[in-house]
Amino acid sequence: EPTSDKAALLAFLSNTPHESRLRWNSSASACTWVGVTCSSDASSVVALRLPGVGLLGTLPPSTLGRLSNLRVLSLRSNHLSGPLPSDLSNLTHLHSLYLQGNLLSGGFPATLTNLTHLTRLDISNNNFSGEIPFAVNNLRRLTGLFLERNNFSGILPSINVESLSGFNVSSNRLNGSVPKSLQRFPKSSFDGNIDLCGAPLPPCQSFFPSPASPPTPETNPIPKTSNNHRLSTAAIIAISVASASVLLLLLLLMLVFCVFRRKKQRPAKPTGKGPPSGAVTAVETGTTSSSKDDIGALAESERNKLVFFEGGLYSFDLEDLLRASAEVLGKGIVGTSYKAVLEEGTTVVVKRLKDVAVTKREFEVQMEVLGRVKHENVVPLRAFYYSKDEKLLVYDYFPAGSLSALLHGSRGSGRGPLDWYNRLRIAIAAGRGLSHLHFPTGAGGIPHGDVKASNVLLSPTAPSVVAALSDFGLHPLFTPAAAPRAAGGYRAPELVETKKPTLKSDVYGFGVLLLELLTGKSPNQASLGEEGIDLPRWVQSVVREEWTAEVFDVELMMGGGDSNNAEEEEMVGLLQVAMACVATSPDQRPEMGEVVRMMEEIANRTVESDEKGGGGGGSGEGGPTP
Numbered sequence: 001e002p003t004s005d006k007a008a009l010l011a012f013l014s015n016t017p018h019e020s021r022l023r024w025n026s027s028a029s030a031c032t033w034v035g036v037t038c039s040s041d042a043s044s045v046v047a048l049r050l051p052g053v054g055l056l057g058t059l060p061p062s063t064l065g066r067l068s069n070l071r072v073l074s075l076r077s078n079h080l081s082g083p084l085p086s087d088l089s090n091l092t093h094l095h096s097l098y099l100q101g102n103l104l105s106g107g108f109p110a111t112l113t114n115l116t117h118l119t120r121l122d123i124s125n126n127n128f129s130g131e132i133p134f135a136v137n138n139l140r141r142l143t144g145l146f147l148e149r150n151n152f153s154g155i156l157p158s159i160n161v162e163s164l165s166g167f168n169v170s171s172n173r174l175n176g177s178v179p180k181s182l183q184r185f186p187k188s189s190f191d192g193n194i195d196l197c198g199a200p201l202p203p204c205q206s207f208f209p210s211p212a213s214p215p216t217p218e219t220n221p222i223p224k225t226s227n228n229h230r231l232s233t234a235a236i237i238a239i240s241v242a243s244a245s246v247l248l249l250l251l252l253l254m255l256v257f258c259v260f261r262r263k264k265q266r267p268a269k270p271t272g273k274g275p276p277s278g279a280v281t282a283v284e285t286g287t288t289s290s291s292k293d294d295i296g297a298l299a300e301s302e303r304n305k306l307v308f309f310e311g312g313l314y315s316f317d318l319e320d321l322l323r324a325s326a327e328v329l330g331k332g333i334v335g336t337s338y339k340a341v342l343e344e345g346t347t348v349v350v351k352r353l354k355d356v357a358v359t360k361r362e363f364e365v366q367m368e369v370l371g372r373v374k375h376e377n378v379v380p381l382r383a384f385y386y387s388k389d390e391k392l393l394v395y396d397y398f399p400a401g402s403l404s405a406l407l408h409g410s411r412g413s414g415r416g417p418l419d420w421y422n423r424l425r426i427a428i429a430a431g432r433g434l435s436h437l438h439f440p441t442g443a444g445g446i447p448h449g450d451v452k453a454s455n456v457l458l459s460p461t462a463p464s465v466v467a468a469l470s471d472f473g474l475h476p477l478f479t480p481a482a483a484p485r486a487a488g489g490y491r492a493p494e495l496v497e498t499k500k501p502t503l504k505s506d507v508y509g510f511g512v513l514l515l516e517l518l519t520g521k522s523p524n525q526a527s528l529g530e531e532g533i534d535l536p537r538w539v540q541s542v543v544r545e546e547w548t549a550e551v552f553d554v555e556l557m558m559g560g561g562d563s564n565n566a567e568e569e570e571m572v573g574l575l576q577v578a579m580a581c582v583a584t585s586p587d588q589r590p591e592m593g594e595v596v597r598m599m600e601e602i603a604n605r606t607v608e609s610d611e612k613g614g615g616g617g618g619s620g621e622g623g624p625t626p
């Protein structure tokens with residue numbers, strides 16, 4: 001009689017509402033119960049099969065997880081809901097788990113990826129959500145993995161488990177391309193996902209037309225003659241001869257050009273001209289064998305390159321980028337940002353600029369300036385591409401999204417409120433990033449030009465959040481009218497006239513960002529319709545009435561018991577810093593170095609002293625990320 005397993009089973013049953021047909025007689029051996037199979041010596045339970053017996057509610061913890069010798073667990077076709085208890089990870093001998101056809105929810109159960117003996121895992125037809133973790137690769141013995149009909153989202157990780165012969169992720173919300181390792185499974189394994197593409201599904205659409213590709217018939221329709229007569233044979237011959245001569249002429253021109261260029265380039269030493277010095281890798285597009293591309297090269301005077309900056313992590317070329325599947329993250333004033341998932345699995349963000357108003361050389365010079373910026377609180381620009389028709393910037397992808405989404409996004413999707421501790425850390429991190437831009441080498445400085453919450457990107461590194469500023473220094477690429485002037489509510493008053501961002505107009509924008517963190521309210525933004533408010537004005541009016549906690553985000557004031565007087569004092573301190581930043585006169589605003597120093601002083605209590613660096617100082621080399 002497996003005594004301890006019996007106790008675990010009884011605990012399971014008494015804590016799980018079920019239909020009456022499951023009668024386990026506690027005075028009989030558990031090995032005789034419906035659905036229970038014991039080991040040959042009856043010392044432990046090795047299988048529990050309770051399909052379709054009307055089990056209801058969440059799986060109680062400390063029950064099934066105690067069946068330490070269990071090989072098979074089948075609870076399929078019941079009404080179980082909620083997440084799986086974490087102690088299922090104790091079932092280290094489990095080789096088959098069938099939970100399909102329930103109402104289970106939560107992220108992909110992390111506990112399951114520890115069950116390395118699993119050969120069959122079926123959690124299909126539930127309400128699981130979030131990303132499918134790469135850690136399923138831990139399950140080296142899997143022969144069947146069935147995840148269909150859930151709400152899994154994000155990209156499909158590459159799963160390289162040789163033994164896998166049954167696989168299904170259909171009817172989820174996955175996007176990106178099917179990884180090579182899974183392309184051997186049939187189309188039906190992937191059908192019914194919003195944005196999944198690539199073999200065996202239809203090919204992924206590249207998100208921008210290849211600059212090297214010939215114009216499509218839609219964009220360049222073949223002119224039709226007014227009468228639709230068919231061409232005579234003579235006309236066809238004449239056209240063929242003419243085309244052949246043109247082609248010959250072009251080839252001749254190309255030859256002359258190549259010889260000329262080779263001669264010119266013979267002393268192949270760097271001349272100081274050409275690609276920016278900060279850029280080490282320039283990946284050429286197209287193939288030299290194609291006359292079409294070479295003609296393109298002739299016309300373009302220099303062949304198009306995806307230019308990477310030093311110290312980057314990536315090794316893909318423009319062709320890879322063109323083949324990537326992409327999802328629009330959002331449209332800004334200067335263009336559209338895409339999350340691009342390359343075929344080999346790398347994810348980057350590509351910003352496709354429109355209406356760039358500078359020459360290629362000017363563009364490269366600005367890229368060189370931006371590409372040199374290296375700071376943990378600034379989103380690095382990894383690469384750029386410039387051609388007549390396309391201007392692209394490549395950045396790291398931040399899966400946790402922006403501060404704007406975290407503050408104002410819906411709380412429904414499991415996103416908890418942002419506590420004071422993390423808000424202060426985000427403020428300091430963003431401040432250090434901005435301070436670094438302003439004082440990168442102690443001279444000059446780069447105005448960010450578009451400080452706002454959607455340009456503060458987050459990476460969750462438990463227990464806190466790390467923040468970095470993106471989209472910096474792009475305004476010089478545009479005419480003042482089209483430039484990314486600081487968005488609505490973040491725009492310093494003087495910008496209405498001058499239109500040229502300065503370090504002090506950044507400080508104003510940063511002040512509004514601090515007010516947003518403190519109040520939880522959105523500043524006015526054209527893209528938000530009429531929703532936002534003039535934050536500095538609103539705060540001033542409330543504060544003038546009575547210096548109270550009225551301005552602070554209710555989420556902060558509820559604080560779940562953690563909120564206390566000391567925290568409120570810090571909030572008031574930060575409010576004062578914010579108000580100094582949004583002074584109407586630029587001269588009255590503090591410099592970013594000073595702003596960071598003041599914030600660090602406020603945080604003295606919460607941010608461990610060893611984490612504080614000289615980030616606020618004039619040198620701008622921010623200390624470790626808060």
Ligand SMILES: Nc1ncnc2c1ncn2[C@@H]1O[C@H](COP(=O)(O)OP(=O)(O)OP(=O)(O)O)[C@@H](O)[C@H]1O
Pocket residue numbers: 329330331332333334335336337349351379395396397398399401402450454455457470471484
């Ligand atoms: N590297 C990134 N990783 C993750 N999300 C990003 C990244 N860059 C931008 N985003 C998000 O994509 C969306 C669109 O960004 P984009 O920069 O194109 O527009 P914007 O920030 O709204 O406006 P603007 O172009 O004026 O800065 C924003 O919500 C932004 O937070």
